[in-house]
Amino acid sequence: MFHFHKPNNKRNLEPKATLSLKSKMIILISLLILGIFILLTWFLHSFISNTIEDQVGKRALSVAQSVANIPEISSAFELNHPASVIQEIVAPIQEETAAEFIVVGNKEGIRYSHPDPGRIGEKMIGGDNARALQEGEAYVSQSEGSLGLSIRGKVPVRDETGNIIGVVSVGFLNEDVQSIIANQSKSLWLTMIGIVVLGIAGAIFIAHHIKKLLFNMEPKDISYLLLQKEAILQSTHEGMIAVDHNGMITMINKAAKQILFREDQQFEHVSGKSIDQFIPNTGLFEVLKSGKSQYDKEMIFGESIVLVNQVPVYMEGKIAGAVSTFRKKTEIEHVTQELQQIKQYANAQRAQTHEFSNSLYTILGLLQLGEREEAIDFIKKKRNIQEKQSQILTKHAADPVVQGLLQGKINQANELGVTISIHPDSQLNHVYGGDKQETLITGIGNMLENALEAVKGNQEKERQINLFFTDIGDDIVVEVDDSGQGISEEAAAHIFEQGYSTKGEKNRGIGLALTQHAVQKQGGQIMLEEGEMGGACFVMIIPKNGGDSDEGQHTGSYY
Known part of the structure; x- marks a missing residue:
């Protein structure tokens, strides 16, 4: 503060x-x-x-x-x-x-x-x-x-x-x-x-x-400080907005305008106007009311996903306003993407290590009991399962990044006792790059994560998730159906709102909002439907030729 x-x-x-x-x-x-x-x-x-x-x-x-x-x-x-x-x-x-x-x-x-x-x-x-x-x-x-x-x-x-x-x-x-x-x-x-x-x-x-x-x-000190602070504010790459105790904008720097407004929009004079007029649900009013700071909060400002820090400003012991600093998530996307992949690989390795450890103990036990033939059959069986799973992923998805994501989620599901079934007609024939690949990975990852959360409380036999995806036509279509409790009509009306969560926990309700924002930016849409398995069914549609241009898109091979 x-x-x-x-x-x-x-x-x-x-x-x-x-x-x-x-x-x-x-x-x-x-x-x-x-x-x-x-x-x-x-x-x-x-x-x-x-x-x-x-x-x-x-x-x-x-x-x-x-x-x-x-x-x-x-x-x-x-x-x-x-x-x-x-x-x-x-x-x-x-x-x-x-x-x-x-x-x-x-x-x-x-x-x-x-x-x-x-x-x-x-x-x-x-x-x-x-x-x-x-x-x-x-x-x-x-x-x-x-x-x-x-x-x-x-x-x-x-x-x-x-x-x-x-x-x-x-x-x-x-x-x-x-x-x-x-x-x-x-x-x-x-x-x-x-x-x-x-x-x-x-x-x-x-x-x-x-x-x-x-x-x-002295006046010279004041003018020098003013010029110095103005230069600092305008030269920083982080967007900065300051509001008074009524939520009226008192300062906004150049970086903030570039993030919030398109180039064809003219918003030169925003000082003196309410922050809600330009950024709904910023959380600044909550900061002004409670005096509590917010750090590293992922939100949607304008058409950008940003990481936000918001702190109150005190003057003579009273809250005089608040300051919000934010930066585009895309500017640190390469770091977050690497961390996301590392996290996926870590989950996959953890699951594989756990499963491999169990397999080794099983083989060791069989050998100690003198069941040599049984041990050999067990090893062959595990090898066939692993090869079959890899062949299934390679057959259905040409993009190795999508394969890695699905492998990690399947291993995560195995640990939770959840079965993820890929529909036999699923296929992604192209390798997508740039924002389209990021949107595809974000959408599949968040929808599967929500599905895992929805079914992990069920009985073991009822923990089922069905996944279907295709890019045969003009669109990329991904459908995730789970056997969870489903989503009520009241919750369905707010499920894509930032900060809303059916779990009622703080710092939740971000994944689907970010997914919707990314998909809409590509000209697509994400919908909630009634699932065939009694739970929720999310459908994501991304135009192959819509939104931002792809980098390195090409036709992949199954073999």
């Missing part, structure tokens, strides 16, 4: 950068926060300044309009000394409104009122009266007068007939306005500085958390 562990920080795959990922994140996030702080503060300061200046201007204009509308002000313009009346009216208003100045002047700009009485009678300074005196507008302006730079409200003074006879100027010094703006902005700056401090603290926390999630690895 796989477990995720933190990598050793003391061994870096790549030289470290000048700044670590954590430092970079803190600096970049802090710079971002500072940039936003500067822009936002500048905007808010400008907004507050403009707002206050606008409010002060409107206030100055409102006071100027109130003064200009006082009847006594316009009436005073007709007096010989207007200032004496106007100054008395304006002074209390100025004090009440906290204006820096309220100046009333005539059309020539001569002052009739001023905060400094000594300047009454002098010309108004600023040069911003033209619009009020000439066009009769009421407006706000900013100009420098005798008291300094100020925001002014300008309103024309009219007589009873509506003619412009003067102007009222109400002002607030810019210095006082900026003082108000500074007081208002102070709380803004304190708030923004607090936000920046919290933002930098948040940047440190985020950087620390992300670095922890990345197992304290």
Whole structure:
């Protein structure tokens, strides 16, 4: 099983950068926060300044309009000394409104009122009266007068007939306005500085958390590991599929796609899809549920027979997914074929050794008893039986590999007290090679093995198996009939399913599934019929010219 562990920080795959990922994140996030702080503060300061200046201007204009509308002000313009009346009216208003100045002047700009009485009678300074005196507008302006730079409200003074006879100027010094703006902005700056401090603290926390999630690895280490692991996954000859805890594919390498899909199939994007959509009955869901690994399990993936290893992936003590690795059985077929033949030869030799040992003891006993003629007759009888059996196999099957398989199974049956009878009309006239020979050997071997299992529990006289095979027509037909208990209808519906076994034992139910797969790959079929001997009867049909091409197929001779 796989477990995720933190990598050793003391061994870096790549030289470290000048700044670590954590430092970079803190600096970049802090710079971002500072940039936003500067822009936002500048905007808010400008907004507050403009707002206050606008409010002060409107206030100055409102006071100027109130003064200009006082009847006594316009009436005073007709007096010989207007200032004496106007100054008395304006002074209390100025004090009440906290204006820096309220100046009333005539059309020539001569002052009739001023905060400094000594300047009454002098010309108004600023040069911003033209619009009020000439066009009769009421407006706000900013100009420098005798008291300094100020925001002014300008309103024309009219007589009873509506003619412009003067102007009222109400002002607030810019210095006082900026003082108000500074007081208002102070709380803004304190708030923004607090936000920046919290933002930098948040940047440190985020950087620390992300670095922890990345197992304290640097980006270059992660990218290097990713490239390295991707190269390993894609270069291996074994197919690999990884799924998450829901059975969704998270990774599949090139070898797996080649095994699962044909060349004409386009399955580039399989990540994020359920494994059952592509490989039914993989057993991965069982691994995810139980957490138990499966090793060297023979299964059918796509159109290939594969050997599968499946293990769970643990993360922080919980199952986070599973990984399945598999390889085509055909890639190690030469090894398995040799082992199969060795096993068959070993079974045959074991049976022959056992039988030969019994024969030797029998001959030894006869000689010790002085029955020389009986010993000679016994030897001749055994020799005739052996020659007859060899002649029967040679007569019925031209392929020496098939002969060896049948000899091994007959010897195995003799040990179990089972009789295998070859139908006298059976004949295989051709020697088959390649996949067709492998399919033929697999089919005959598995069907006879199942038949032996079915009849070995019977009484000795009832342990019978009949074998028939022929390739006279366009097909190779093999029929195995036994005297066992047979197969129920319920079991017959699942008998060719991978993993299903009538014995109810684990790691069984593979032989017939593999046989069906191999036969179907050759364009043939395997069927279950009711046997004439009361048991099961399996019939395998393989087209001689169907499926994969044969290597070295030729007509054999019986003699």
